[in-house]
Amino acid sequence: MKEKINLKGLWIDDLEKLLEELGERTYKANQLASWIYDKGSTNFSQMTDLSKSLREKLSSIACIDTIRLIKAQTSELDFSKKFLFELRDGERIEAVLMWEDDRTTICVSTQVGCPLGCAFCATGKMGFKRNLTPGEIVDQILALKDHRPTHVVLMGMGEPLLNYENTIKALKIVNSELGLSFAGKRITLSTVGIPNMIKKLADLTWRIRLAISLNAPNDQKRSQLMPINKKYPLNTLLEAVKYYAKKKKLRLTFEYVLIKDFNDSEEDALELSKLVRGIPCKINLIPYNSVPDLPFEKPSEEKITAFRDYLYPRCPTVTLRKSKGEDIQAACGQLCTSIKS
Numbered sequence: 001m002k003e004k005i006n007l008k009g010l011w012i013d014d015l016e017k018l019l020e021e022l023g024e025r026t027y028k029a030n031q032l033a034s035w036i037y038d039k040g041s042t043n044f045s046q047m048t049d050l051s052k053s054l055r056e057k058l059s060s061i062a063c064i065d066t067i068r069l070i071k072a073q074t075s076e077l078d079f080s081k082k083f084l085f086e087l088r089d090g091e092r093i094e095a096v097l098m099w100e101d102d103r104t105t106i107c108v109s110t111q112v113g114c115p116l117g118c119a120f121c122a123t124g125k126m127g128f129k130r131n132l133t134p135g136e137i138v139d140q141i142l143a144l145k146d147h148r149p150t151h152v153v154l155m156g157m158g159e160p161l162l163n164y165e166n167t168i169k170a171l172k173i174v175n176s177e178l179g180l181s182f183a184g185k186r187i188t189l190s191t192v193g194i195p196n197m198i199k200k201l202a203d204l205t206w207r208i209r210l211a212i213s214l215n216a217p218n219d220q221k222r223s224q225l226m227p228i229n230k231k232y233p234l235n236t237l238l239e240a241v242k243y244y245a246k247k248k249k250l251r252l253t254f255e256y257v258l259i260k261d262f263n264d265s266e267e268d269a270l271e272l273s274k275l276v277r278g279i280p281c282k283i284n285l286i287p288y289n290s291v292p293d294l295p296f297e298k299p300s301e302e303k304i305t306a307f308r309d310y311l312y313p314r315c316p317t318v319t320l321r322k323s324k325g326e327d328i329q330a331a332c333g334q335l336c337t338s339i340k341s
């Protein structure tokens with residue numbers, strides 16, 4: 001028997017094509033999208049504004065698949081939550097919910113594992129299994145919809161720009177009023193920085209926020225932490241970043257994971273401030289979160305504060321991110337589904 005088409009992850013143009021093949025009017029694609037993404041329906045019989053014959057046709061050839069929640073853990077430190085999901089093929093991914101002031105942010109994955117092997121990251125240690133489909137990316141948000149997330153960050157497992165087409169299709173659904181209705185300013189894509197892909201993203205007609213995982217003030221240190229830097233050194237990365245900022249008229253975020261005795265000195269701060277000079281940006285300092293079996297440590301509180309105070313006002317906006325979910329291995333760079341559930 002032919003496998004049923006999973007409608008989760010299809011967007012208006014795909015749904016229109018499907019309806020056309022079924023001999024139906026294409027305007028019904030909007031209703032179908034609204035049932036799948038806005039109302040979160042998984043059952044065609046609930047779609048009462050579609051004709052009975054269309055619902056029957058859809059039931060015979062299509063399904064609306066969902067990812068399966070396996071485990072949820074809550075941090076005792078800050079109440080952030082980590083969720084482990086199983087995909088149709090048995091692979092597992094994680095998503096995290098974090099609360100700060102009036103924001104509820106969901107951090108979603110875009111790949112199973114990651115091919116980039118950053119030295120400080122638990123996901124990088126897992127290796128790469130496969131890209132997530134648009135439906136699997138969107139479904140992490142749908143599955144946690146009851147928590148009413150206000151912001152979405154693509155900062156979970158994987159590098160979103162290495163799964164570009166699926167990520168963009170998922171973001172169209174997340175962004176659209178027929179989908180999950182997150183305004184572009186509430187969506188942040190976090191990347192190690194793949195220059196040609198950043199430019200491609202800049203050329204889209206809609207805009208989202210961009211965060212670059214920088215983590216070092218020069219090529220020598222960055223290449224030690226992030227092997228991708230050997231392929232795309234800082235000058236090519238920053239050229240693409242400037243292109244994005246100019247084209248989108250947006251301020252970017254540089255994420256800088258502070259690692260003890262590696263990138264936390266006054267000289268590092270000075271070099272960093274010179275590196276980003278002239279780029280409209282915010283620097284987000286993230287004290288390193290320990291990962292079992294990795295040799296890095298978090299700097300002392302004094303060192304972290306001194307780094308921040310040296311950097312500001314040399315850089316106009318510097319924030320120090322409070323780590324979330326460190327005790328449940330849900331903090332930045334800690335996601336790894338090889339942890340037993």
Ligand code: SF4
Pocket residue numbers: 114115116117118121122123124125156157158159192333
């Ligand atoms: S930090 Fe991001 S890009 Fe680097 S290995 Fe981890 S998940 Fe991949």
